[in-house]
Amino acid sequence: MIAAFVGGLFIAGGLVWAVQFGMRVRDRELPRPTADEQPHLPDTGAVHEIREIREPDEVPHATGRERLLPHELHHAGSKRSEDQHRKRWLPGKSGSFGGGGIGHA
Secondary structure (H helix, E strand, O other): OHHHHHHHHHHHHHHHHHHHHHHHHHHHOOOOOOHHHOOOOOOOOOOOOOOOOEEEOOOOOOOOOOOOOHHHOOOOOEEEOOOOOOOOOOOOOOOOOOOOOOOOO
């Protein structure tokens, strides 16, 4: 019984020490930014989402060498598609697996 009480006092003392240590560390940190220092919207307003159709950008072939170097690769794995017309879903022609539809008629 005494060992459990001493163990509880030890744990409580450790928690009190940890809180005091955290308060000292926080007092040494830089102050929080004021409202004027917070980020704000640009004068032109919010940035809006751009929707476009993307397609895979193929890796170029190494001509006359064994391999391509990193600076010879493209910066993204996809590129803007020439055809920006979005293909629409046609009823009865496609759907998800197990969607409950009758499928092709």
